[in-house]
Amino acid sequence: MTPARPLILYDTTLRDGMQREGMSVSVDEKLRIAVRVADLGVKVIEGGFPGSNPKDEEFFRKLQRQALGDAEVAVFGMTRGRGATADNDRQLRVLADCWAPIATVVGKTWDLHVQKVLRVDRDENLRMIAESVGFLRRQGKRVFYDAEHFFDAYAAHPEYALACLRAAAEAGAESVCLCDTNGAALPMMVAEAVEHVVSALGGACGVGIHAHNDAGCAVANSLVAVAHGAHLVQGTINGYGERCGNADLCSIIPALKLKMGIDCVSGADLAKLTDTAHFVAELCNVAPDPHQPYVGHNAFAHKGGMHIAAVERDPATFEHIAPALVGNSPRVLLSELSGRATIAQRVRRLGYPVSEEKELADRLLKRIKEKEHIGYHYEAADASFELLLRAELGLKVELFHLETFRIIVEKREDGETTSEATVKVHVDGERYLETAEGNGPVNALDKALRMAIERRFPEVHDIRLINYSVRILDEDRGTAATTRVLIDSSDGHDTWGSVGVGENVVEASWQALVDSISYGLLRRLGEERVPAGGEPDREQHSEPEPASDGSMDDDQEAGRDDYRETR
Numbered sequence: 001m002t003p004a005r006p007l008i009l010y011d012t013t014l015r016d017g018m019q020r021e022g023m024s025v026s027v028d029e030k031l032r033i034a035v036r037v038a039d040l041g042v043k044v045i046e047g048g049f050p051g052s053n054p055k056d057e058e059f060f061r062k063l064q065r066q067a068l069g070d071a072e073v074a075v076f077g078m079t080r081g082r083g084a085t086a087d088n089d090r091q092l093r094v095l096a097d098c099w100a101p102i103a104t105v106v107g108k109t110w111d112l113h114v115q116k117v118l119r120v121d122r123d124e125n126l127r128m129i130a131e132s133v134g135f136l137r138r139q140g141k142r143v144f145y146d147a148e149h150f151f152d153a154y155a156a157h158p159e160y161a162l163a164c165l166r167a168a169a170e171a172g173a174e175s176v177c178l179c180d181t182n183g184a185a186l187p188m189m190v191a192e193a194v195e196h197v198v199s200a201l202g203g204a205c206g207v208g209i210h211a212h213n214d215a216g217c218a219v220a221n222s223l224v225a226v227a228h229g230a231h232l233v234q235g236t237i238n239g240y241g242e243r244c245g246n247a248d249l250c251s252i253i254p255a256l257k258l259k260m261g262i263d264c265v266s267g268a269d270l271a272k273l274t275d276t277a278h279f280v281a282e283l284c285n286v287a288p289d290p291h292q293p294y295v296g297h298n299a300f301a302h303k304g305g306m307h308i309a310a311v312e313r314d315p316a317t318f319e320h321i322a323p324a325l326v327g328n329s330p331r332v333l334l335s336e337l338s339g340r341a342t343i344a345q346r347v348r349r350l351g352y353p354v355s356e357e358k359e360l361a362d363r364l365l366k367r368i369k370e371k372e373h374i375g376y377h378y379e380a381a382d383a384s385f386e387l388l389l390r391a392e393l394g395l396k397v398e399l400f401h402l403e404t405f406r407i408i409v410e411k412r413e414d415g416e417t418t419s420e421a422t423v424k425v426h427v428d429g430e431r432y433l434e435t436a437e438g439n440g441p442v443n444a445l446d447k448a449l450r451m452a453i454e455r456r457f458p459e460v461h462d463i464r465l466i467n468y469s470v471r472i473l474d475e476d477r478g479t480a481a482t483t484r485v486l487i488d489s490s491d492g493h494d495t496w497g498s499v500g501v502g503e504n505v506v507e508a509s510w511q512a513l514v515d516s517i518s519y520g521l522l523r524r525l526g527e528e529r530v531p532a533g534g535e536p537d538r539e540q541h542s543e544p545e546p547a548s549d550g551s552m553d554d555d556q557e558a559g560r561d562d563y564r565e566t567r
């Protein structure tokens with residue numbers, strides 16, 4: 001069933017999403033998130049409550065001046081306090097005075113909460129809802145009513161839960177949003193309740209859904225609600241939210257658009273989904289989940305040789321949608337089990353035009369087998385693989401050359417341990433020497449290397465190490481064992497993995513670090529992929545852009561989009 005009203009996507013990343021543990025973003029980061037979410041075609045952006053602290057006030061002040069396209073901003077607050085009047089409720093006054101055109105008010109719906117938490121009688125709660133909505137309407141706001149704990153309320157006393165919704169609808173709410181605050185609902189319950197509410201309200205106002213993921217059903221519940229007549233869907237980018245998170249808009253949007261035929265965003269906007277998801281993750285300082293549906297790095301990764309051959313003939317065989325529709329791309333995972341065809345396909349997908357494909361694939365396969373024999377592993381190390389390929393093609397791989405590094409680890413009497421690394425590298429004949437301290441040897445090495453090359457490659461500031469893991473390969477040798485280090489890095493746009501192997505964990509880490517940074521820099525510098533007539537490792541490379549403040553400006557971002565399209 002298609003909803004009679006146009007579907008409204010409502011983003012609450014900046015309010016409910018911020019409840020996720022460890023989340024802390026600055027005012028400017030919040031603004032950048034709002035801009036990107038609006039650019040995705042989301043129609044309502046909830047900014048939070050403007051009056052609780054100076055940071056929120058500043059955010060709303062800046063947000064007012066920010067162009068957000070077609071998106072509108074909602075302020076969020078609660079129904080009036082008990083025993084007060086709506087007109088003299090301080091908090092409702094803040095909502096009324098805010099410039100945002102939409103006010104979302106949350107109120108109690110579950111009589112257990114009405115009596116135990118709010119400690120008012122059922123009728124007073126209905127008056128609190130009606131008077132709050134009515135007051136904000138008179139102040140010229142469009143009002144959305146969030147019915148807290150709706151599904152628990154509906155299971156306990158459906159008539160009272162409906163009475164709360166009616167109180168909001170009759171007072172002029174544009175939508176009542178059914179909130180699964182505890183995240184416990186299952187799709188069957190949501191389907192039944194939404195259908196009942198839609199028919200009981202008889203079109204007097206719209207019905208929305210706000211799902212949490214405690215039962216693992218937030219996305220399913222949101223889609224089921226729409227299928228049964230809801231016209232507003234609240235969610236967050238990447239499903240951020242407290243406990244198990246909120247409904248993930250990154251899954252909801254493509255499902256609505258591509259699978260349910262609901263035109264909630266344009267095709268061009270949908271293609272920004274993966275970038276938006278990674279951008280928000282980056283600003284929130286959360287490592288992107290590689291297994292996230294639609295937008296994850298592995299969402300369209302193929303491993304088995306048969307899968308890969310089938311996808312090559314017809315992607316529909318193993319891909320549920322064309323990855324490009326959501327701005328993602330397919331990946332081919334490599335291992336020593338891979339055949340020549342797999343490697344040839346991976347090379348083509350990376351955009352390297354190769355004339356002697358078979359021969360190259362054979363050479364690469366041989367190299368990979370040799371490397372895997374001594375412990376390397378390329379499935380999660382796409383950057384190291386691409387560097388291996390570049391070397392095989394005679395393309396530039398080395399941007400800087402190591403003379404030496406030295407690490408001192410000092411354990412002091414007071415129990416503190418410090419690490420200091422000195423790195424000497426050469427870039428185009430110039431020698432650079434830097435020393436840095438870190439909380440561990442690898443951290444110190446990473447810092448010293450970045451300092452040593454930053455004058456020549458200021459882009460190194462845009463590359464961030466997001467994950468570092470060490471695995472012991474031959475466990476029976478104890479502390480003498482060979483170690484494999486995997487590093488994931490990101491430039492706020494894409495993530496990549498690199499690998500290093502050695503009996504010394506610092507040496508293994510150095511290899512992975514160098515691959516990770518070299519690969520990131522080569523991407524940023526736009527090193528082209530066509531082999532230069534078989535010439536080995538050309539000496540010249542494009543000059544780095546002048547130093548920036550480390551943030552991405554529009555031109556840089558546009559440039560990276562171009563780069564991405566060649567992949």
Ligand SMILES: [Zn+2]
Nearest residue numbers: 016181210212
């Ligand atoms: Zn919530």
